[in-house]
Each structure stands twice: as C-alpha cells, then as structure tokens.
Amino acid sequence: xxxxxxxxxxxxxxxxxxxxxxxxxxxxxxxxxxxxxxxxxxxxxxxxxxxxxxxxxxxxxxxxxxxxxxxxxxxxxxxxxxxxxxxxxxxxxxxxxxxxxxxxxxxxxxxxxxxxxxxxxxxxxxxxxxxxxxxxxxxxxxxxxxxxxxxxxxxxxxxxxxxxxxxxxxxxxxxxxxxxxxxxxxxxxxxxxxxxxxxxxxxxxxxxxxxxxxxxxxxxxxxxxxxxxxxxxxxxxxxxxxxxxxxxxxxxxxxxxxxxxxxxxxxxxxxxxxxxxxxxxxxxxxxxxxxx
Numbered sequence: 269x270x271x272x273x274x275x276x277x278x279x280x281x282x283x284x285x286x287x288x289x290x291x292x293x294x295x296x297x298x299x300x301x302x303x304x305x306x307x308x309x310x311x312x313x314x315x316x317x318x319x320x321x322x323x324x325x326x327x328x329x330x331x332x333x334x335x336x337x338x339x340x341x342x343x344x345x346x347x348x349x350x351x352x353x354x355x356x357x358x359x360x361x362x363x364x365x366x367x368x369x370x371x372x373x374x375x376x377x378x379x380x381x382x383x384x385x386x387x388x389x390x391x392x393x394x395x396x397x398x399x400x401x402x403x404x405x406x407x408x409x410x411x412x413x414x415x416x417x418x419x420x421x422x423x424x425x426x427x428x429x430x431x432x433x434x435x436x437x438x439x440x441x442x443x444x445x446x447x448x449x450x451x452x453x454x455x456x457x458x459x460x461x462x463x464x465x466x467x468x469x470x471x472x473x474x475x476x477x478x479x480x481x482x483x484x485x486x487x488x489x490x491x492x493x494x495x496x497x498x499x500x501x502x503x504x505x506x507x508x509x510x511x512x513x514x515x516x517x518x519x520x521x522x523x524x525x526x527x528x529x530x531x532x533x534x535x536x537x538x539x540x541x542x543x544x545x546x547x548x549x550x551x552x553x554x555x556x557x558x559x560x
Contacts, residue, residue: 270495272299276358277494278351278402280304280341280394281368283319285469289483290365291323293491295332299363302354303327304337312370312386315340341368342389347397355405363494364402365415366395369438373431384434391438395445403458412458413494414449416442418504420464443504450501459501461493466508485510 277294281287283305295301303324307316321336328334337353340346354361369390374383395416406412420427422439442462449460465486468478486507492498493505506513522530532547534540540547 270297270492270497272297272363272495274298275362276300276302276354276360277363277365278302278304278337278354278361278398279363279365279367280398282365283307283323286465286467286483286486287365287367288323289467289487290367290490291327291334292330292332292484293487294363294494295327295330295334297491300333300335300358301327302335302337302358304339304341304350304368306338306340306368308370310370312372312390341394341398342386344393344397344400347394348401351398351401351405360409361402361405362409362411363413363415364398365490365494366398367417368394369417371432371435373429374434375431376433379434384437387434387438388441391435392441392445395442399445399449399460406453406458407456410457412453412456413498414453414458414460415490415494416446416460416462418442418446418462418464420466420506423464423504446504447502454501459493459498461498461501462504463490463493464504464506465490481509488512 272294275298277299279287279291279294279301282291282301282303287305288303291301291303303320305320305323307319308314315338317336317338320338324334324336335357337350339350341350351361372383372387374380399414402412402414417439419435419439421429421432422436423443428436446460446462449458453460463486466481467483467486468481469483489505489507489512503514503516506515519525520530532543534543
C-alpha cells in the first residue's frame with residue numbers, strides 16, 4: 269500500500285475542489301499536509317485566510333495531520349517565504365503540488381497586460397519559485413516529488429475555448445518547466461511530473477458535489493505521481509472521471525537532432541506546400557488510430 273508516513277506535503281490551492289481532494293488522500297495515507305490557499309473567489313480575486321484553515325481543520329477532524337497557510341504566492345519572495353515556513357515548522361519537504369490557479373477569459377482584442385501578468389504569475393512563475401525554494405532541501409535528502417498542473421485546454425487544439433489565450437499560455441508553460449526540471453532533478457532523486465485534471469468544481473460554477481467528473485476521482489493519479497512508487501519523470505497525466513492516461517512528446521526513432529529529423533525534405537515554400545499532407549502527419553499512432 270502506498271503510504272506517506274513521516275513525509276511532509278505542501279499543496280497550493282488546496283482549500284477546496286481538486287486541491288482539497290489531493291490533501292485529503294495524502295492525509296489519509298499518513299502525510300503531514302500543509303494546505304495552502306489564499307481563499308480567492310472564482311474570479312481569482314480576494315483573500316480569505318479562513319479557507320485554508322477550515323480545510324486543515326476538516327482534515328484534522330478525520331484524523332489527519334494538517335496545517336493551513338494562506339499567504340500570497342505571486343512573487344519569488346512570497347514563494348520562498350512559504351517554503352521557508354514549511355521547512356522551519358516541519359524540518360523537511362518531500363512533496364510539492366502546485367494546484368493553485370484560476371480560469372479567466374479575455375479575448376485577444378480585450379487582453380490586457382495586468383490580466384496576462386497575473387495568469388503567468390500563478391501558472392508559470394509560482395511553480396518555478398516554489399520549486400526553486402524546495403530544491404535545496406530535496407536535493408540534500410536526495411528525494412523529492414514535484415507535481416505541476418497543466419490543462420487539456422492548452423494541450424489539445426480541439427479543446428481550446430475563445431478567451432483562454434492567457435490561461436493556455438500559463439498551462440503550456442508548466443509543461444516546459446516540467447520537462448526541464450525532470451532532467452535537472454534526475455541526479456538528485458527529485459521526480460517532476462504534470463497533471464492535467466478535469467473535474468466539476470466552483471471553476472465550473474458548481475458548488476455542490478457533482479454526479480460526475482468528481483475531484484476525488486482525480487486524486488489517485490496525482491498521489492501516485494508524488495509517491496515513492498513513482499520513479500519516472502517528465503510525464504503529463506491526464507485525469508478525468510476516474511480515468512488516467514499518461515502522455516508526453518517523444519522523438520521519432522532514428523532522429524539525429526537537429527541535423528536529421530528523418531522527415532520530409534523541401535527546398536522551397538512550393539515544395540513545402542506540395543508535401544504538406546506528408547509533413548503534417550497527426551501523431552495519433554500511440555492511441556491506436558491509423559494514419560492514412
């Protein structure tokens with residue numbers, strides 16, 4: 269049985285929804301859980317410390333070891349301060365899950381800099397600064413598990429929605445971070461992965477327990493990725509409705525990057541146009557779909 273006895277886990281955005289589902293399962297499996305949540309509204313605005321502390325109290329009520337944290341994590345200093353408080357209080361940090369975020373819509377004609385900056389602060393900068401702060405402690409123990417959050421809305425063109433350019437930029441940025449940190453962490457026992465979850469939460473405008481797409485059905489995949497049992501890094505785990513599929517970009521066999529892509533040769537725009545049907549081959553073979 270996968271357990272986390274003696275381990276300390278920090279989860280951002282864990283006061284409600286998906287993050288709380290992660291925190292609950294980790295607490296049930298023996299981890300000391302630091303529940304971080306600024307207590308923002310569904311629009312990403314506001315600050316209510318009671319959210320994190322109520323969630324921690326709820327976990328304590330069922331026998332879990334949990335503590336609330338509600339400080340902002342939009343800057344490097346704030347992220348480092350949060351991790352420093354965890355290390356000072358608990359002496360270690362084994363698991364870092366960055367789940368905090370918000371869904372905001374601004375179409376390209378309306379997109380403003382403040383909106384984009386805030387989206388990137390939570391989706392790109394925060395995970396980088398949190399990982400940076402946790403890295404020395406994890407490296408010293410030669411062990412660590414880091415899980416970042418991406419989205420199918422950024423990964424797959426068929427699932428995009430108008431107005432989500434800033435959101436998609438942040439979520440695809442998380443994938444690039446995972447790819448690099450997975451490589452940097454490998455020599456030090458630090459395993460870094462991403463999860464792309466789908467669940468009906470307040471971000472969907474749903475306050476009550478849903479009859480499908482439940483947050484709790486995502487948690488088993490996330491908790492496996494931050495466990496000692498997981499030794500592979502650089503994966504994106506798609507999690508939805510109790511189902512899981514791990515994916516990542518992989519280079520084709522025989523490629524000698526960057527000089528030989530084992531691809532279609534073309535010396536002019538006209539040749540590219542003429543060969544486009546062979547150049548733009550969808551990478552779906554791995555899902556059992558035949559490419560014409």
